[in-house]
Amino acid sequence: MSDIPMEAAGKPDDVRRALALLNAAGARIGNSLDLETTARELLDVGVPQFCDLASVDLYQEVLAGDEPRPVGPGDGSGELRRVGFASSVSEALPSLARDGQQGRACSSPVSVGATHCYPVHTPAAIALRTGHVQHVPGQDGTVPAQFGAVVQSTLAVPMVARDRVLGLVHFSRVKGSEPFGERDAALAAELASRAAVCIDNARLYRREHERALILQRSLLPPGDPEAAGLDIACRYLPGNATEVGGDWFDVIELPGHRTAVVVGDVMGRGLRAAVAMGELRTAVRTLALTTDMEPAEVLGALDEIARGLGDTPRSQRGGTDDLAEVYLATCIFAVYDPVSRRCTIANAGHLPPVLVEPDEPARLLDVPKGVPLGVGGEPFEEIETELPDGAMIALYTDGLVESREHPIDEGLDALRDALTDATESLENVADRILTTLNVHHGEDDIALLVARVQGLPAESVGDWTLAAEPRSVARARELTRDQLADWNLDPIADTAELLVSELVTNALRHGAGDIRIRLLLDRTLVCEVWDAGLVQPRRRRAHVTDEGGRGLQLVGLLSTGWGSRRTHRGKTVWFELARPGRDTKPADPTEALLSLF
16 A cells, blocks of 8 residues: 555546556566666656656765665765666657667766766755655756756655665656656655665665675685696686575595595575585595595594584574585595505595597596485595596586486586587687576576696605614615705705605604605695504603603694604605795704704
8 A cells, every 4th residue: 555645646547557656666666686677667667657757866875785774874976877868758868879779878977987076055956865855847967968858856865764764766857747746745755766666675685695796705715726737727607696505515634645625515595695605615624634534534523523514503503403414515625646546436426527638538437426415314425536647637617517407317418518628728619608508597507617637746755765774864864865856855855855855754763664754846846754553643842951852743843734644554755845946045953943942
């Protein structure tokens, strides 16, 4: 029912016209959560049924999603942007420029898209400041100059929602039409009020969407990540402009120049899906970096975490009951070792990777498809496959290959057809995939990660096995110095030699079996010391009177990173050193030793 009082509505015919106009407004305004579209819907209702010319101006902060200014404070001269203008009389003015749309003009003193301010003492500024409709005899410079001679009456109507002013609507009538009266002013205020509520809802939605999108993008790796033995190209496309989803990808550098790649898809959409994605991505990074478990074990632990997140008590989720399903996710996790050139892959309900080997057609890898994360009850399996140098592997989410118009089988065939040349630039490959496949359906997000493998050459690996005896410490130092001399890394030879001797000594004292030393050279130098002992090294702070206990402290001081991981037959302790360069000064072992005492 209209909010216009009957005494203001006038005659029965006028009442019927007013109600018909308000019914049209209710049906046509607010069908979109886009601010500009809602403003144009108001113009479609008002012109020509209510007026001959109309324009809508919105405050800049409203368009940015910020809180509108309250009625009263200020002088009404804030910066606005014209988001729409409509006219029904342009046919009588052939000199007026047209935009090709029936009944719309694109010429105005303030063109659509331009920003402007109303002077403080104008009716427009007064309407913005007071929140009340202002009558303007003739026109006040807000309509096209070509209309200036024919406009006889204008209403400056503030758009007020929740006691806050979002912008201003100008309704104008030309000579020959009935001038605006009090009942017209009441009807104009009602139209503007209804549109203002819809625009404010769209503003709130835009703000939440942009915040969710910022959150989602901040949780994805910036740019194309780098990794030893892998060239990588990544793409991420949001599903549509109104909601964010939970698709993600990640590249995690592991000890020994190994690399973990992961692609996942949280079921559901919206802010909570983006938050769930961030929590699961953080969890998988933590599991991969701190535990260094096999891919199947990582997914098993991630499944426990996902179920724990879904079991959050109702009182802690704002009284909702559907958060658990947000933490159902599919995920594929792969670890590539550039030394052995082997890739270990585990799958949690995700689509299989596509592998392209040199001179071979693209094929889907047969990876056992486990249950999605959060379901529980089933162990995950993994496969291990050797990837030749130059092979290309693609991981992706279902939005790339599936939509309502295209079943998943067709999408997978199209993806394989797009991956034809393993030697092509990865950036070109990723772009061609997005160009060839149906990626504009707007139904789901799309994450794509394409990697080309290139193992470490034999001359970049030093690998020796020494007996578990004291003289092996000196032999380890000798082998390290000779290898670094061959690699022209003499500036860091002293540091590497000292740290190798510390790790070999620890392996002799606390480990078991033969000792294996491996040096790996890529973007950094990595040294690994292997033994059959199961006890992980633990760093402790030695007291001044202690004769030992400073070895791992020294490793931590002189290296750029160190750690240990389990192996099938014991453990590996490793450290990493930056390669010497113009901006890199090698650490001084003498200074580090003195700092420990």
